[in-house]
Amino acid sequence: GDSVTQMEGPVTLSEEAFLTINCTYTATGYPSLFWYVQYPGEGLQLLLKATKADDKGSNKGFEATYRKETTSFHLEKGSVQVSDSAVYFCALIYNNDMRFGAGTRLTVKP
Amino acid sequence: SQTIHQWPATLVQPVGSPLSLECTVEGTSNPNLYWYRQAAGRGLQLLFYSVGIGQISSEVPQNLSASRPQDRQFILSSKKLLLSDSGFYLCAWSTGYQDSYTFGSGTRLTVV
Numbered sequence: 523g524d525s526v527t528q529m530e531g532p533v534t535l536s537e538e539a540f541l542t543i544n545c546t547y548t549a550t551g552y553p554s555l556f557w558y559v560q561y562p563g564e565g566l567q568l569l570l571k572a573t574k575a576d577d578k579g580s581n582k583g584f585e586a587t588y589r590k591e592t593t594s595f596h597l598e599k600g601s602v603q604v605s606d607s608a609v610y611f612c613a614l615i616y617n618n619d620m621r622f623g624a625g626t627r628l629t630v631k632p
Numbered sequence: 633s634q635t636i637h638q639w640p641a642t643l644v645q646p647v648g649s650p651l652s653l654e655c656t657v658e659g660t661s662n663p664n665l666y667w668y669r670q671a672a673g674r675g676l677q678l679l680f681y682s683v684g685i686g687q688i689s690s691e692v693p694q695n696l697s698a699s700r701p702q703d704r705q706f707i708l709s710s711k712k713l714l715l716s717d718s719g720f721y722l723c724a725w726s727t728g729y730q731d732s733y734t735f736g737s738g739t740r741l742t743v744v
Contacts, residue, residue, distance in 0.1 A: 565638075618726065622676045
C-alpha cells in the first residue's frame with residue numbers, strides 16, 4: 523500500500539544552520555504530498571503542500587519539491603531558528619487516504 | 633472560515649472509568665472526520681474515520697468507540713479506560729477531495 527518514509531530523528535542543529543529532512547514515498551497513483559509541523563503540546567499544522575510532480579511548496583522559509591523521478595519530498599530551510607523546534611511529519615494523500623511518516627523531531631539550539 | 637474545536641485539552645482519568653472526547657467542526661458541511669492517537673514520542677495512529685452521520689470505520693480493534701450523532705460532531709468514547717489508552721488524541725477533518733487534513737489542538741489523556 524501507499525506509504526511514507528522519513529528520516530529518523532532526533533535532529534539537533536544550531537541556529538542559522540541549514541535544514542534538510544528527507545522524505546520518500548511509495549504510491550500506486552499520483553498522490554498529493556504534505557509537510558505538517560507539530561509544536562510541543564499542540565495539534566498538527568499544515569506547513570506546505572504540493573499536488574503534482576515538480577510543484578514546490580513553500581511557507582515560513584521552508585520549501586519542498588515534489589520529485590516524481592526519485593519519489594521524494596524533502597523539507598529544507600536555509601537558516602533555522604530556535605522557534606522552528608518541533609516535530610515534522612511528511613504525509614501523502616491518495617483517494618482521500620492520508621498516510622503519515624513517523625515524524626522527525628528537530629531541536630534548534632541558540 | 634472553517635474551524636475545528638476539540639475538548640477537553642487535558643484529562644486525567646482513573647483506570648476503569650469512562651471516557652468521552654468531543655470534536656466539532658464549524659464552517660463546512662459533510663466533512664470527513666478522523667480520530668488519531670499519538671503515544672509519547674511516537675507517530676500518528678488512525679483510530680476511526682467517518683464520511684457521514686452514523687458512518688464509522690474502525691482501523692484498530694480496541695476498547696474505544698466513536699460516534700457521529702450530527703454532521704459536524706465526532707465523539708470518541710470508552711466504557712472502561714486502560715492504562716494503555718494514555719496518549720494524545722487528535723481530531724481532524726477534511727473535505728474528502730484529496731486535500732489536506734485540518735487538525736484540532738488535541739487532548740492529552742493520562743490514565744492513572
